[in-house]
Amino acid sequence: MRFTKIPLGIAVAGVSLCISAVPVRAHHSFAAEYDSNKPVTLKGVVSKIEWTNPHARFYIEVKDPSGTFTWNLELASPNVLTRNGWTRKTLNIGDEITVQGSLAKDGSKMANARMVTSASGKRLFAGSATDEGPQAAPAPAPATGR
Numbered sequence: 001m002r003f004t005k006i007p008l009g010i011a012v013a014g015v016s017l018c019i020s021a022v023p024v025r026a027h028h029s030f031a032a033e034y035d036s037n038k039p040v041t042l043k044g045v046v047s048k049i050e051w052t053n054p055h056a057r058f059y060i061e062v063k064d065p066s067g068t069f070t071w072n073l074e075l076a077s078p079n080v081l082t083r084n085g086w087t088r089k090t091l092n093i094g095d096e097i098t099v100q101g102s103l104a105k106d107g108s109k110m111a112n113a114r115m116v117t118s119a120s121g122k123r124l125f126a127g128s129a130t131d132e133g134p135q136a137a138p139a140p141a142p143a144t145g146r
Helices: 010-026 078-083
Strands: 034-050 056-066 067-074 095-103 111-118 122-127
Touching: 034 067, 034 111, 067 095
Parallel strands: 067 111
Antiparallel strands: 034 056, 034 095, 056 067, 095 111, 111 122
16 A cells, blocks of 8 residues: 655645634524524523623523523624623623523524613613624513423
């Protein structure tokens, strides 16, 4: 069996290209994961916050007649949130909030947040958007724990 020698520079470039493609593949479009035709309004208490790229996330505990459920809510990137007036202290664990957004297509307790309203009434655009760009907050729809 005969092997061909590959110049070191080409091999390094090939491996680098493969490694750099992994983060790109992990990122998704809005339409791939969320349905803008399924608006949701959730009221709950913040239980966890992740200020990370490519999207910040927070989790809220939502109570309804059938129990308490944890919802995973996706925001824009920390950079976009900062430009929209957010800081790492905008949401805090224990805060009571209302979130308007779009449900995940897979039926999980996950949504893309568009507008977050604090208990005091302060409203912040979450920076998330459909593939067509930012849109107005959706009309409220009752949330269920199912």
